[in-house]
Amino acid sequence: MTEDERILIPAGIMRRTEENVNINNKVKMAFGSKNVIGYNDYKGTAFVVEGKARFFDSGAEFDMMKGKFSFVTRVFRNNSYNG
Template identity: 60%
Template sequence: SKDVLGYKDYPGTGFLIDGTASYIESGDEYDMMKNKFSFLTRVLEITVDNAKQML
């Protein structure tokens, strides 16, 4: 995002994310997202183990 200050004060940065992902097809979190985005059939949930800011 250009809204985040990056390397040497340049706008924008990226992140390397390690983690585990799973699809949610029912439950409270799914219902909340389905109400916002009616076209959804499932939600991708990512549990982040490590996040590293890249240059």
């Protein structure tokens, strides 16, 4: 996640998702983590994030992700919003 609350996901495949985002860029994603204490002190919880998304294959953010993940051909970016 970036400082301005954008989520960047390295995309090596995700072709069908990219096709869908090109038609309708509103997305809802669920993320899970076992490192966060959940309901009734269970280990793990999930988060749902809504926003608008796009794929891109150039620019500073792409270069940064490519440096971390050599398989990246595109980056999936979600701009979170409430509602």
